[in-house]
Amino acid sequence: MSDAAPPEVPRRADLDLLRVLLCGAVLLIHALMVHAEDPRYHVKAPESWWPATLLSHGLRVGALAGFFALAGWGSVGALRRRRAGRFLGNRAARLFVPLAAGLLILGPVIKYIELGQGRDLRLAGFRLVEPLAMPFGDFLPRYLTRLSLLTWSHLWFLAYLLLLTVLLLPMLAALARRAPLQRVPSRAAIWLPGLGLGFWLAVSGGYWPALHNLVQDWANLGHFALCFLAGAVLASWPGLEARLRAEAWTLAGLFLAGLAGLLLFGPSLPGRIAVGICAWGAIGAGFGLVGRYPPRPSAALRWLADATLPVFVLHHLPLLAVAVALLPLGLPPALAIALTVAGGATVALALHGFLVLPQPALRRLMGLPSGPPALPDAALQTSRL
Structure with a gap:
């Protein structure tokens, strides 16, 4: 494919909004997980709260499926404008660099909080351990020298996305050429x-x-690969997007029906079928509803959409810290969840706006171009994650 790009498409405010909503859903998922039934999380409340369990299931299925689909959509658009080699180099800068930075900078503190709560999420699985009782300064050298302590925490998404981008590149390129x-x-x-x-x-x-x-x-990796490809197909098939807009509310109902089946049947064959139906309902309703009711383009929406990757990378550590601080207070779960989300989002947005954006080196670490942000009219939706 030559470097001569087709005419640039205008930035899509509807997909900017979808990206912001999905990022917000991820923050909410992590706050809900503190109070949900699933024990595999860094910080847990003494007792689970059933609404948190219900909402965390729905958002985890829907938001992850939507994020992978949105990434597939953007990948096809990017491959229409650049060679495969340049595309992979761009994705490595946007995904591998923040992943590595997170492992080395955020990972030690997240793991320290996790072990301090008597929990240990590692490659072999999850286990309860004796709460860690040592200064962070003594723990840091252990983290950096023991492979078993390394954690990518929420940044697993970046690793999975980078791997899928490489594995599915031939299919993405074929869709981009059509x-x-x-x-x-x-x-x-x-x-x-x-x-x-x-x-x-x-x-x-x-x-x-x-x-x-x-x-x-590998089973979930395959599921996310299918979600990623669903987004790629949407990018090459505007007629399908039009159908999703027409059937957006039906697809929202499909999402809810799938969620009901997930909760009713649990980890069983019909439960897993329900998860797939729930995931597609979320993808279809997400693309369909924002396309059916698109927001007006604005500088604030553009800024928030461009901030989603750094906020995703940065939010988890302050969110966990807020959750740990709130647990001894015995607040009602709904209030604790709201404060946890607000605290994590506020710190992450502040770090992005006042620390990351002004510093070229920090911009690179967060997967952003090192130069000043592009003017809004020159920014392309298809070049985003």
Whole structure:
């Protein structure tokens, strides 16, 4: 493919909004996990709260599926404008660099908090341990010299996304070379991707347990690959996007039906089918609703959309710190969750705006270009994560 790019497409405010909503959902998931039933988390409240369990399941299925789909959509757009080699170099800078920085800078503190809570999430799985009682200065050299202590925490998403980008590059490039397909599929066609995702999870035994350590997580990696490809297909098939907009509320109902099946059947064959249906409902409803009710473009929306990757990288440590500080207070779970989300989001946005953006070196560490931010009119949606 030559470097001569097709005419630049205007930035899509609807997908900017979707990206911001998904990033906010991730923050909420992490706050909910403190109070949800699943024990595999860095910090846990003494007792679980059933609304947190319900919401964490729905958001975890929907937000992750949506984020991978959005990344697939952006990858096809980026490959329309640059060679595969330059595309991979760009993705390495946007994904591998913040992943490595997070392992070395954020990982030690997150692991210190986790062990201090008597919990240990590692490659082999999850276990309860005696709470760590040593100064952080003594723990840091251990973290940096013992592979078993390394944690990528929430940054597993970047590792998975980078791996999928490399593995699926031929398919992404083929979709990018195709002329956009304008034909609008039938209403019946919108059900097929959900059945496909459900079938994969059923035969592979995916979703349960949700321990994203890559080595033992091939079933979920395959699920995320299918979500990623769903977004890539959407980028090459505007007619399918049009169908999603027309059926957006039906797809939202499909998401809720899948969530109900997940909660009803649990870790079983029908439960896993329900997870796939829930994931596709979230992807379809997400793209469909923001396209059906697009926001007005604004500088604030652009700024927030551009901040999603740094905020995603930075938010988890302050969020965990706030959660640890709130637990001894015995607050009602809903209030504790709200304060935890607000605290994590506020610190992450402040770090991004006042520390990361002004410093070229920190911009690179967060996966952003080292130069000053591009002017809004020159920024392309297809170049985003």
